[in-house]
Amino acid sequence: MEIRLGNGFDVHRFCEGDHVTLCGIDVPHERGLLGHSDADVGMHAATDAIYGALAEGDIGQHFPPSDPQWKGAASHIFLEHAVKLAAERGFAIANIDVTLICERPKIGPHAPAMRSEMARITGLDPMRVSVKATTSEQLGFTGREEGIAAIATAALVAS
Numbered sequence: 020m021e022i023r024l025g026n027g028f029d030v031h032r033f034c035e036g037d038h039v040t041l042c043g044i045d046v047p048h049e050r051g052l053l054g055h056s057d058a059d060v061g062m063h064a065a066t067d068a069i070y071g072a073l074a075e076g077d078i079g080q081h082f083p084p085s086d087p088q089w090k091g092a093a094s095h096i097f098l099e100h101a102v103k104l105a106a107e108r109g110f111a112i113a114n115i116d117v118t119l120i121c122e123r124p125k126i127g128p129h130a131p132a133m134r135s136e137m138a139r140i141t142g143l144d145p146m147r148v149s150v151k152a153t154t155s156e157q158l159g160f161t162g163r164e165e166g167i168a169a170i171a172t173a174a175l176v177a178s
């Protein structure tokens with residue numbers, strides 16, 4: 020049985036706003052996240068993890084930030100594309116694990132909704148989707164609350 024692992028990493032800086040969109044969920048916050056799309060770092064990292072497992076480049080190659088078509092786009096479009104590509108290449112997604120890195124907002128209260136939404140978008144059983152968070156102990160750019168980072172891992176099995 021062939022197994023593929025991929026990782027993804029993304030960062031978006033804070034800007035003016037009243038919420039951040041993380042793993043498909045709008046979380047009230049006193050700032051927003053700046054991006055060409057909706058700047059959903061969690062979904063971008065998960066998308067890149069799948070592309071990585073497939074050795075199919077990265078999100079910017081499939082959805083160039085220079086393309087006005089993706090301005091303000093909802094990031095489920097990117098994740099759905101990666102999932103479809105995996106199926107076309109003969110792989111099923113075994114699990115996805117996302118870690119959001121920020122001091123605030125607190126992710127814990129929203130993690131169940133994020134997990135459900137990521138499972139809905141990918142078509143996975145929620146038991147195969149993990150969304151968790153950590154601070155960086157007030158160190159670095161996330162510690163200074165300049166932005167939010169996310170890392171993700173995806174495991175794919177030949178179907």
Ligand SMILES: Nc1ccn([C@@H]2O[C@H](COP(=O)(O)O)[C@@H](O)[C@H]2O)c(=O)n1
Pocket residue numbers: 120121122123124125126127128152153154155156
């Ligand atoms: N934005 C965040 C960051 C952390 N959490 C939760 O707090 C726990 C402790 O975080 P440390 O960085 O101090 O280890 C972490 O394990 C998360 O459960 C959170 O919900 N939102």
Ligand SMILES: C[C@@]1(CO)OP(=O)(O)OP(=O)(O)OC[C@H]1O
Pocket residue numbers: 029030053054055056057058059063078079080082083084085086089090097
């Ligand atoms: C998602 C895309 C879409 O144009 O734009 P951004 O929202 O800026 O996000 P990023 O994580 O920088 O990935 C690049 C792009 O593919």
